[in-house]
Amino acid sequence: MLFPILLLSAAGFTVLTTEFIIVGLLPAIARDLAITIAQAGLLVTLFAFTVAALGPFLTAYFSRFERKRLFVTILIMFGFANVLAALAPNIAVMGIARLIPALGLPVFWALASETAVDIVGPEYAGRAISKIGFGIVCATVFGIPVGTLISDAFGWRSAFAILAVVAFAKALLLFIYLPATHKHKEPVSLLAQLKILRSPLMLGHVLLSVLVFSGMFTAYTYLADMLERLAGFNGTVVGWCLMGFGAVGLLGNSLGGRMVDRHPLIASLSFCVVMIVGMLAVVPSMHSTVGLSVALALWGVTQAALFLVSHVRLIKAAPQAPAFAASLNIAGANLGIGIGAIIGGRVIDHLGLGNLGFAAAAIILLSILLALWLMSVKPQPACA
Incomplete structure (x- = not known):
């Protein structure tokens, strides 16, 4: 059952790279959209504040859904959002492109570890969660800098376009290889x-x-x-x-x-x-x-x-x-x-x-x- 866990980790890499790739692209985005670097930085704020404000509530709501379909849907949503970012003509459209994935990121990360444990069983929980977390590290080691290098060579829009293709590809892999998981019998209420x-x-x-x-x-x-x-x-x-x-x-x-x-x-x-x-x-x-x-x-x-x-x-x-x-x-x-x-x-x-x-x-x-x-x-x- 190692391959599905690695797929979730790889999907996590794409999810976190989508959030943080913009760090290396801010100067190029600011120049292309004719805005200041501080205004471009508000795109980071928009993403982060959306996750902060809605993350726990979205996670509590979507925890009742079957995980495989949920994760595939999130990756497809990330793919379309990155396409929109690649085509954004101004800061307003770019803001929408950043808002969409911000709704899916907390749901994915809060439930991915739990799903990994469901797949392998509680006796291997630690190993499964550590593999999911490795996607976070790889996003900072490879995702952000590679996006910066791609931007320098081909333009910042190409970085988002490539990330969109990767998101769609991983959605397909999750659809094919991620097993369906059982729903929890008694989910704890949000109030509790x-x-x-x-x-x-x-x-x-x-x-x-x-x-x-x-x-x-x-x-x-x-x-x-x-x-x-x-x-x-x-x-x-x-x-x-x-x-x-x-x-x-x-x-x-x-x-x-x-x-x-x-x-x-x-x-x-x-x-x-x-x-x-x-x-x-x-x-x-x-x-x-x-x-x-x-x-x-x-x-x-x-x-x-x-x-x-x-x-x-x-x-x-x-x-x-x-x-x-x-x-x-x-x-x-x-x-x-x-x-x-x-x-x-x-x-x-x-x-x-x-x-x-x-x-x-x-x-x-x-x-x-x-x-x-x-x-x-x-x-x-x-x-x-």
């Missing part, structure tokens, strides 16, 4: 799951995800623009830089997985501290190959680690409702991504591109303070 939000500790964990991702994406949203304008790199070099940024994330994913099992909040705090160092070092080292490589490596390792750490941290914080906790992390993370894109755009407009690292580091510092507070709070017994 919402009870975990009565815990101040749980709300603190969600807020921590919002702050961490706000800090990361204040700068990461505009990393390609920083490398183009501050370092003077062309699109090809930027693509390879993003490839390296994602590649070191494999190490971060491994380190995060080990540390989060020992103590989730210490893991969050530790990676945030190192991330601040990396973010603050990027701009001063722009014209030093070794310095820039080290700074981006520190940032890339910690960013990938915090993707995993945040996800597991929320699940461990609410063992009585792990699936809903995971959806809350997805919502909180995307709220942070959207806020970060807005803050980064404002910093560029008013303080300049070179100050993005300072703004991002300040937000990450807030997340460190919150993590320290959460570590001092004793968890209360779960309500019956």
Whole structure:
């Protein structure tokens, strides 16, 4: 039953690449659509805020549907959305093209792990979920930078066109090879799951995800623009830089997985501290190959680690409702991504591109303070 799991992971790669590929394409999109880089960044905000606002509710509603047909439909929807993006004549149409997949992403990610466990059985749950999560890492290692390289060679529209073809192909593969899964006998109601939000500790964990991702994406949203304008790199070099940024994330994913099992909040705090160092070092080292490589490596390792750490941290914080906790992390993370894109755009407009690292580091510092507070709070017994 390994092949269906790998197909879900591959589909996840396409889903996450659709969300984040725009990071490497923002400069080209802004030039082609005759908008500012900050206005282009609002496309990231639109996607993220849609996921944050609707993700948990859409997931709760669509969890009753048969998974195979649901996932095939989502991949087809992603395919059409990417076609629309490739043809978008202006920012308004581009906004619609980003809104459509934002409705499907949280549903896919919240239910894909559960489906993988249904396929292989609970005794192999850990292995199945780890394979699904590998699609996230591959999206940052290969999806974003390859999209940037394609954009530089053939134009940013071609990157979305190719991604559309890939989405349609994976929809067909899922239709052929993904087995039908059984519906759960007694799905937990949304109201029952919402009870975990009565815990101040749980709300603190969600807020921590919002702050961490706000800090990361204040700068990461505009990393390609920083490398183009501050370092003077062309699109090809930027693509390879993003490839390296994602590649070191494999190490971060491994380190995060080990540390989060020992103590989730210490893991969050530790990676945030190192991330601040990396973010603050990027701009001063722009014209030093070794310095820039080290700074981006520190940032890339910690960013990938915090993707995993945040996800597991929320699940461990609410063992009585792990699936809903995971959806809350997805919502909180995307709220942070959207806020970060807005803050980064404002910093560029008013303080300049070179100050993005300072703004991002300040937000990450807030997340460190919150993590320290959460570590001092004793968890209360779960309500019956």
